[in-house]
Amino acid sequence: MINDKIKSKVIGINVDTTRTTIAVVDLRGNIVAQTSIPTKDYPNVNNFVEVLSEQVITLAENNGGYENIRSVGMCAPSANYLTGCIENAANMPWKGVVPIAAMLRDSIGLAVALGNDAHVTALGERAYGVAHGMDNFIVVTLVGSGLGSCVFSNGLAHLGCDGFAGEFGHTCIEDGGRQCSCGRKGCLEEYVSTRGILQTVRELLEANNAPSKMRQKTDLTLDDIAECADEGDAIAIEAWRRSGEILGIALANYASIINPEAIILTGELTMYCKRMWAVMEETFMREVFGNIRDKVKIVISTIDDHERNVLGASALAWKVKEYSLFK
């Protein structure tokens, strides 16, 4: 019998440390329907996969039918596309190496591919966002807790020999600098992240006596620093300037190695980018290799940050063959 039915939808799943979002996504990247479950309520991964499977099937059946779902793409922290495993994720309830793609595939009978945040984001940008039509670009994810990246080269994501390429946040920006959660010192994400920028403010407040409203705040946020900068607070302005300068140097190094058409910035920290933009751009232009100086575009993603990972996961789903991987 010839099977001539083209399946028109995929499932995109974003496994976050607290919540897991499940979406039915069509060919054009429209989220048809979505639901979520609390990740942290399932310390046993078998229970998690069981509940996740039920939700996937119910959501699909209520939105065009399970028979129209082609495949599943999944985004998770410390995910390895090459193995289909979550590998030693720091803040997840499940420890060690978890073969989650194979577990979900066996449970629901659809092909499942797994990727990390930056990898699926790059696929999403290429499928539905500003990287559409680009074969050589870098996506940098500026999430509050850290900084990741993915390089697309000649139309393919560069994943590396072991699947761990793109750890831009753990490149050293200051020899012997701030202690990083990875065990090393001076990593970029200890400077350009929520905790990094807060630490910069703390150091500046300690180092000089300039008046600042931030001295009275016990639980300082990036919004506070942004507001203070708008009011002319010299320390807040200097904190954004330093952050922009460090990001500019790091992006110039990255661009000089890769020679991308564009660098796409995405993630929740991009809402603060305008405060760092001028100095970041100026530093980038000064530090990048001369022959590509006026060619690399630095742009901010237009995909909604809340939809970024499920849309990226759906783009990953289209990349897998309908029959199962990881057998």
Ligand SMILES: [Zn+2]
């Ligand atoms: Zn590090």
